[in-house]
Amino acid sequence: MARWEPHARQRLADAALELFAERGYEETTVLDIARRAGLAKSTFFRHFQDKRGVLFAEDAPAGPLVAAIAAAPAQAGPLDAVEYGLDALGRDVFTADRRPFTLRRRAVIEAHPDLREREALKEAGLTAAMGRAIAGRGVPGLAARVTAELGGLALKAAYERWSDPAGTEDFGDIARQTLDEIRSAVAEVRG
Amino acid sequence: MARWEPHARQRLADAALELFAERGYEETTVLDIARRAGLAKSTFFRHFQDKRGVLFAEDAPAGPLVAAIAAAPAQAGPLDAVEYGLDALGRDVFTADRRPFTLRRRAVIEAHPDLREREALKEAGLTAAMGRAIAGRGVPGLAARVTAELGGLALKAAYERWSDPAGTEDFGDIARQTLDEIRSAVAEVRG
Structure with missing residues (x-):
C-alpha cells in the first residue's frame, strides 16, 4: 500500500x-469500500467514522449558510437574507463538481428508512441554524421561525431540483427561483 | 397482583x-415503573414497547389532524383547512386533562438529546402528513409544501404555548391565535 494516498477521501x-x-447499503462493509478504493481500512477510518459518515459527514452546509445570512446587507429583509445564504451554498458547497456525488447519495438515502430519518434530522438542524441566524439579524421570534421554515423548504426543494439527473442549472439560480415560487405560494395559501 | 387493573396504561x-x-430518564427501568404503578412488568409490556414508548406511543395526532383537514369545507383555503385540523387536535388529543402529562413529558424530552431527536422526527412526520392531506385537497405541489411547513410550525408553537405551566387556554384557541400570528409574520418576511 502506497503511503502517499492522493485524494483518498474522495x-x-x-x-x-x-x-x-x-x-446495497446494508451489504457493503468498510473493508469492501477500502478495497474498492485500493486503500487500507485504517485509511477509511482516518477520513470517516463509519460507512454512514460517507453520506453525512462530507459537507457541512450550516457554516457557509449561517455566515452568509449574518453578512447580508442590513437593509435585506428576512427572506432576502436567506437568499444570500442559499447563494453561498451554491458557491461553496453544492458546486457543479459535487453534483454526480449528490445524485448517487440521494438515491441511496431514498432507499433506506433509517438514512431518510438521519437526513430529516440534518434538515431540521439546518432549519434551526437558519432560524438562529435570522433571529441574530433582529427579526422577532415567530417571524424568524417562519423565515427559517420557508428557507428550509427552499433549501430542500432546491436541492431536490439541483440533484435531478436531467438538470444542468447552478444551485444558486435554482434556489433563487425556488424562493420566488415560495414567495408566490405563500400569498396563495394565506387564505 | 389483582387481575383487574383499572387505568393501567395511565x-x-x-x-x-x-x-x-x-x-432521570436513563436511570429509570421498566421494572421501576411497574413497581411504582403497583403493576407487573408484563402489564407494562402489554401497553408499551419500551420506556421510550411512554413518551412517544401515547397519542397519534396524525389521525385526527389528517381527517379534519380532509373533511374541511371545499371552499376553505389551504391554511384554513389546517385550522380545522388543529382545532380537531384540541378536541381529541390535546385536551385539558392531558395537559399535566404533556408538561412533564416536554421537560423529560428537553433534557435528553436523543429524545429531542425522536421528537424532531415525529414533528417532521406530522408536517409530511399535513402536506399529503393538503395536496389531497387539490392544492398544487409547492403550495401544499408551504402550507405544511407553516402548519407544522403552528402546531409546534401552539403545543409549546399550550404546555407552558402558566397557561390555561384551550389548545384550539391557542392554535387559532398562533396561525393568525403566522399569517401576519408571513406578510412581513416575504420582503
Whole structure:
C-alpha cells in the first residue's frame, strides 16, 4: 500500500457510493469500500467514522449558510437574507463538481428508512441554524421561525431540483427561483 | 397482583414520568415503573414497547389532524383547512386533562438529546402528513409544501404555548391565535 494516498477521501466516498448502488447499503462493509478504493481500512477510518459518515459527514452546509445570512446587507429583509445564504451554498458547497456525488447519495438515502430519518434530522438542524441566524439579524421570534421554515423548504426543494439527473442549472439560480415560487405560494395559501 | 387493573396504561405513564423527573430518564427501568404503578412488568409490556414508548406511543395526532383537514369545507383555503385540523387536535388529543402529562413529558424530552431527536422526527412526520392531506385537497405541489411547513410550525408553537405551566387556554384557541400570528409574520418576511 502506497503511503502517499492522493485524494483518498474522495476515492473512498466514490467507492462507497458505487458499492451502495451495486450491492446495497446494508451489504457493503468498510473493508469492501477500502478495497474498492485500493486503500487500507485504517485509511477509511482516518477520513470517516463509519460507512454512514460517507453520506453525512462530507459537507457541512450550516457554516457557509449561517455566515452568509449574518453578512447580508442590513437593509435585506428576512427572506432576502436567506437568499444570500442559499447563494453561498451554491458557491461553496453544492458546486457543479459535487453534483454526480449528490445524485448517487440521494438515491441511496431514498432507499433506506433509517438514512431518510438521519437526513430529516440534518434538515431540521439546518432549519434551526437558519432560524438562529435570522433571529441574530433582529427579526422577532415567530417571524424568524417562519423565515427559517420557508428557507428550509427552499433549501430542500432546491436541492431536490439541483440533484435531478436531467438538470444542468447552478444551485444558486435554482434556489433563487425556488424562493420566488415560495414567495408566490405563500400569498396563495394565506387564505 | 389483582387481575383487574383499572387505568393501567395511565397509571404506568404517570409512574414513568414521576420517576423520569425524580431520578432521570436513563436511570429509570421498566421494572421501576411497574413497581411504582403497583403493576407487573408484563402489564407494562402489554401497553408499551419500551420506556421510550411512554413518551412517544401515547397519542397519534396524525389521525385526527389528517381527517379534519380532509373533511374541511371545499371552499376553505389551504391554511384554513389546517385550522380545522388543529382545532380537531384540541378536541381529541390535546385536551385539558392531558395537559399535566404533556408538561412533564416536554421537560423529560428537553433534557435528553436523543429524545429531542425522536421528537424532531415525529414533528417532521406530522408536517409530511399535513402536506399529503393538503395536496389531497387539490392544492398544487409547492403550495401544499408551504402550507405544511407553516402548519407544522403552528402546531409546534401552539403545543409549546399550550404546555407552558402558566397557561390555561384551550389548545384550539391557542392554535387559532398562533396561525393568525403566522399569517401576519408571513406578510412581513416575504420582503
